[in-house]
Amino acid sequence: MRPDGGISPGLVAQQRVRQLEQKLRAKEERIVVLETENALLHLKLAEFRGLIGRDTNEVAQLNFVHDKQQNLCRSTSSVIIQVYGAIQRLKRDLKNLHSFALELSRDFQHQCKSSLYQVLTVVQSIQLQNEAMQTFQTKAFDLEQSLQEVNERYQQEKQKRKILHNSLVELRGNIRVHCRIRPLLPFDTASGHSVSQDRHRKLPEKVAHTTDDETVLVKCNRPGHTLINKTFQFDRVYSAAESQDTVFADVAPLLTSLLDGYNVCIMAYGQTGSGKTYTMLGPQSEDDVTLSIEDEPELGIIPRATEEVFRLISEKPPGSHWVEVSVVEVYNNEIFDLLAKDSCGRVFGVKRDVVTTKEGKSDVPLLTYETVENAVEFLQLVDKGLQLRVKHPTLVHAHSSRSHLVVTLTITTKAVSADSFAPLWTDEQSSPRLSKELFCTFPQQMKDDKLVFPSRASSPAQFESTEKLKHIKTKLQLVDLAGSECVGMSGVTGVALRETSFINRSLSALSDVLGAIAEQRSHIPYRNSKLTHLLQDSIGGNAKLLVMLCISPCQKYLAESLQSLGFGTRARQVQRGQVKKRNLPMSSKSK
Numbered sequence: 001m002r003p004d005g006g007i008s009p010g011l012v013a014q015q016r017v018r019q020l021e022q023k024l025r026a027k028e029e030r031i032v033v034l035e036t037e038n039a040l041l042h043l044k045l046a047e048f049r050g051l052i053g054r055d056t057n058e059v060a061q062l063n064f065v066h067d068k069q070q071n072l073c074r075s076t077s078s079v080i081i082q083v084y085g086a087i088q089r090l091k092r093d094l095k096n097l098h099s100f101a102l103e104l105s106r107d108f109q110h111q112c113k114s115s116l117y118q119v120l121t122v123v124q125s126i127q128l129q130n131e132a133m134q135t136f137q138t139k140a141f142d143l144e145q146s147l148q149e150v151n152e153r154y155q156q157e158k159q160k161r162k163i164l165h166n167s168l169v170e171l172r173g174n175i176r177v178h179c180r181i182r183p184l185l186p187f188d189t190a191s192g193h194s195v196s197q198d199r200h201r202k203l204p205e206k207v208a209h210t211t212d213d214e215t216v217l218v219k220c221n222r223p224g225h226t227l228i229n230k231t232f233q234f235d236r237v238y239s240a241a242e243s244q245d246t247v248f249a250d251v252a253p254l255l256t257s258l259l260d261g262y263n264v265c266i267m268a269y270g271q272t273g274s275g276k277t278y279t280m281l282g283p284q285s286e287d288d289v290t291l292s293i294e295d296e297p298e299l300g301i302i303p304r305a306t307e308e309v310f311r312l313i314s315e316k317p318p319g320s321h322w323v324e325v326s327v328v329e330v331y332n333n334e335i336f337d338l339l340a341k342d343s344c345g346r347v348f349g350v351k352r353d354v355v356t357t358k359e360g361k362s363d364v365p366l367l368t369y370e371t372v373e374n375a376v377e378f379l380q381l382v383d384k385g386l387q388l389r390v391k392h393p394t395l396v397h398a399h400s401s402r403s404h405l406v407v408t409l410t411i412t413t414k415a416v417s418a419d420s421f422a423p424l425w426t427d428e429q430s431s432p433r434l435s436k437e438l439f440c441t442f443p444q445q446m447k448d449d450k451l452v453f454p455s456r457a458s459s460p461a462q463f464e465s466t467e468k469l470k471h472i473k474t475k476l477q478l479v480d481l482a483g484s485e486c487v488g489m490s491g492v493t494g495v496a497l498r499e500t501s502f503i504n505r506s507l508s509a510l511s512d513v514l515g516a517i518a519e520q521r522s523h524i525p526y527r528n529s530k531l532t533h534l535l536q537d538s539i540g541g542n543a544k545l546l547v548m549l550c551i552s553p554c555q556k557y558l559a560e561s562l563q564s565l566g567f568g569t570r571a572r573q574v575q576r577g578q579v580k581k582r583n584l585p586m587s588s589k590s591k
């Protein structure tokens with residue numbers, strides 16, 4: 001140190017060196033530290049470089065991934081853009097849809113409202129209808145009740161009508177005689193010219209007239225001859241103008257009786273050409289005898305009666321009745337079966353015989369019976385039979401029938417045993433009577449199938465005879481008699497004369513039978529001719545007979561007309577009175 005108290009420069013330099021040395025040492029230490037740190041940093045750098053090397057790969061990979069992601073992002077963006085566009089469109093659609101749905105919903109609401117309104121209206125109208133229906137138901141119930149009452153009354157009235165009908169028919173007698181005067185016809189003039197066309201020729205004189213519908217007046221005043229002025233009364237008289245319809249209208253009630261259990265016979269009697277065949281069958285041309293339902297206005301009693309029978313049957317319980325037909329002709333007192341067939345099925349007339357069964361009824365063994373179900377089938381059968389009927393020209397007309405034609409409809413009625421018989425007949429006034437009568441009067445017959453079912457192998461009646469069911473048979477015999485002419489008038493000789501003689505004999509036998517019935521003789525000579533024998537069940541006794549007298553109005557046939565009117569008058573003498581139903585044993589009468 002210096003006396004002035006100041007610090008020498010050496011010292012200051014020393015201090016300075018010491019300080020610098022200290023600083024150096026501190027710097028060196030610092031350098032060591034820094035070198036250490038540097039070394040460490042180098043290490044770290046190396047480490048980091050290593051890491052960087054690794055990371056560079058990773059970065060490359062990441063870059064790759066990044067690129068990919070960017071690509072992905074780009075494609076995603078485009079997808080997103082597309083999706084966005086789609087979403088926008090969807091939004092628009094949704095918006096449209098929404099507005100459409102709104103519109104729809106408004107419509108729906110509107111429709112709902114109107115439907116509801118309609119439903120309400122319908123419900124209201126248904127309610128009204130228901131009320132009306134209830135009123136109707138009440139009315140219908142009332143009506144049903146009154147209908148039932150009316151029906152009951154109708155059934156009662158129907159039964160009363162039946163009683164009245166049968167009483168009326170019974171009061172009219174079991175033999176009725178009607179007379180039909182035919183119009184003048186071309187063959188009435190000698191030349192055969194038409195009556196209306198041949199104005200210059202003198203018209204044939206008419207001698208037979210109707211004065212009312214029950215009286216025939218025959219008036220003839222020829223110079224040199226006795227005056228004839230006679231009236232004849234019959235149950236009904238038809239003028240020339242009266243139609244087939246009118247004639248049948250009076251016949252039809254008998255058919256009701258047929259189904260009530262009576263045998264019925266309708267026969268046309270008269271001289272040749274007087275209109276018997278016309279009345280019974282209808283008009284027939286020379287070469288064609290075919291009957292047809294189409295010729296309706298001209299049809300005669302036989303086709304009409306058959307139609308009526310089928311109509312009446314149709315009102316009965318189904319299957320309770322069936323109809324069989326036989327067609328025979330009685331020629332020269334022989335019976336010919338006009339429905340018999342040869343082995344080839346051709347129809348030809350076969351001779352048959354008529355016998356009396358032990359019950360006193362007439363039967364024709366082996367006679368052909370055909371079951372028919374309607375009038376058309378029936379007409380076809382009758383047509384076949386008519387083809388075989390014997391006809392010859394006479395002086396009166398060209399196709400005169402030389403045989404008696406007998407068409408028989410046998411109606412079989414199914415009836416169950418006595419205790420259950422009534423139900424089948426519930427609609428018939430006569431049913432209780434008939435059933436009672438059948439089972440009281442004919443117990444033997446009901447037991448004896450031979451009576452109820454005569455010898456017919458093919459008959460359904462016979463088939464069912466062993467069953468509990470029993471059958472009642474009634475017969476409708478429709479007869480077109482051969483002409484009752486005088487021999488001189490018909491102008492026949494030889495074989496034809498023989499025919500005429502047989503015809504007249506059988507008609508005379510018929511007249512005798514009616515006479516015997518009229519006189520209530522104990523013996524009725526049915527067996528004097530095949531004709532009367534055949535018709536035995538339908539004439540007299542309990543049967544109803546209608547004789548249709550056919551006469552010509554011409555003076556030329558005066559004698560024949562008077563003869564026919566006489567026959568009719570005789571037939572009419574038959575005592576009127578209660579008619580018993582069919583099937584009474586007739587043994588005492590028919591011998």
Ligand SMILES: Nc1ncnc2c1ncn2[C@@H]1O[C@H](COP(=O)(O)OP(=O)(O)OP(=O)(O)O)[C@@H](O)[C@H]1O
Nearest residue numbers: 182271272273274275276277278283400401482483
């Ligand atoms: N009421 C009538 N109306 C129109 N024509 C009739 C009438 N009656 C008969 N005739 C006609 O007279 C002719 C002779 O009649 P029909 O053949 O019926 O006589 P018939 O009595 O049966 O004769 P026959 O006994 O000879 O067979 C026939 O041409 C027929 O058409």
